[in-house]
Amino acid sequence: MSTNLYGEFNHKIDYVFKVVLIGDSAVGKSQLLARFARNEFSLDSKATIGVEFQTRTLVIDHKVVKAQIWDTAGQERYRAVTSAYYRGAVGAMLVYDMTKRQSFDHIVRWLEELRGHADKNIVIMLVGNKADLGTLRAVPAEDAKEFAEREGLFFMETSALDATNVEPAFLSVLTEIYRVVTRKSLVANEEPESGGSSSLLSGTKIVVPGQDPAAAPAAAPLRCCSSA
Numbered sequence: 001m002s003t004n005l006y007g008e009f010n011h012k013i014d015y016v017f018k019v020v021l022i023g024d025s026a027v028g029k030s031q032l033l034a035r036f037a038r039n040e041f042s043l044d045s046k047a048t049i050g051v052e053f054q055t056r057t058l059v060i061d062h063k064v065v066k067a068q069i070w071d072t073a074g075q076e077r078y079r080a081v082t083s084a085y086y087r088g089a090v091g092a093m094l095v096y097d098m099t100k101r102q103s104f105d106h107i108v109r110w111l112e113e114l115r116g117h118a119d120k121n122i123v124i125m126l127v128g129n130k131a132d133l134g135t136l137r138a139v140p141a142e143d144a145k146e147f148a149e150r151e152g153l154f155f156m157e158t159s160a161l162d163a164t165n166v167e168p169a170f171l172s173v174l175t176e177i178y179r180v181v182t183r184k185s186l187v188a189n190e191e192p193e194s195g196g197s198s199s200l201l202s203g204t205k206i207v208v209p210g211q212d213p214a215a216a217p218a219a220a221p222l223r224c225c226s227s228a
Helices: 029-038 075-084 101-105 107-117 133-134 141-151 167-182
Strands: 002-005 013-023 051-060 062-072 091-096 123-129 156-157
Touching: 013 029, 013 107, 013 167, 029 051, 029 062, 029 091, 029 123, 029 167, 051 101, 051 167, 062 167, 075 107, 091 101, 091 107, 107 123, 123 141, 123 167, 141 156, 141 167, 156 167
Parallel strands: 013 062, 013 091, 091 123, 123 156
Antiparallel strands: 002 051, 051 062
């Protein structure tokens, strides 16, 4: 069970989960982040320069979890800047624009890069954004479902504009991360911050150790929510 919390939360933080947003430029990564972190959407959004992140605190199974969501520029010229930001990520949202076939075709490259830099047990969701533009659909939901099934990914179609499936998409990833890390002990590579809880783990230092195939995210049932 998850409880959504905006703003300050005064209880101790039990976990910090780093989740990265990946995909071509202009697919709506920053808008998805703004919708989830602050429940906002801006028609005047500008391209992300380099890397930025926002946080949101929520409760999963009576544990306080801080989600640290990292957003990166999708343009090629920033790739050297963003490659290091995969480090420590325990979750990823692989985003494409369902009205632009090319952004979906590039998902293979983004997934390859992600798997080349991130922990092998990272929880990944394929996200088809801009579902509110159903009449302009260029990527059939079935194509995305098949790709997700083949690669062992979760899948949802979302709309940052009208908030369709944004909350469920992020919460599904965060809940699956929580299930993984509570099944297997985590390795924290640095001491808790001074004055913090002894159970506070740094989002950039969490490592999910190897797990048996039955427990891997790839073995989890495909979750698909099409809103077109």
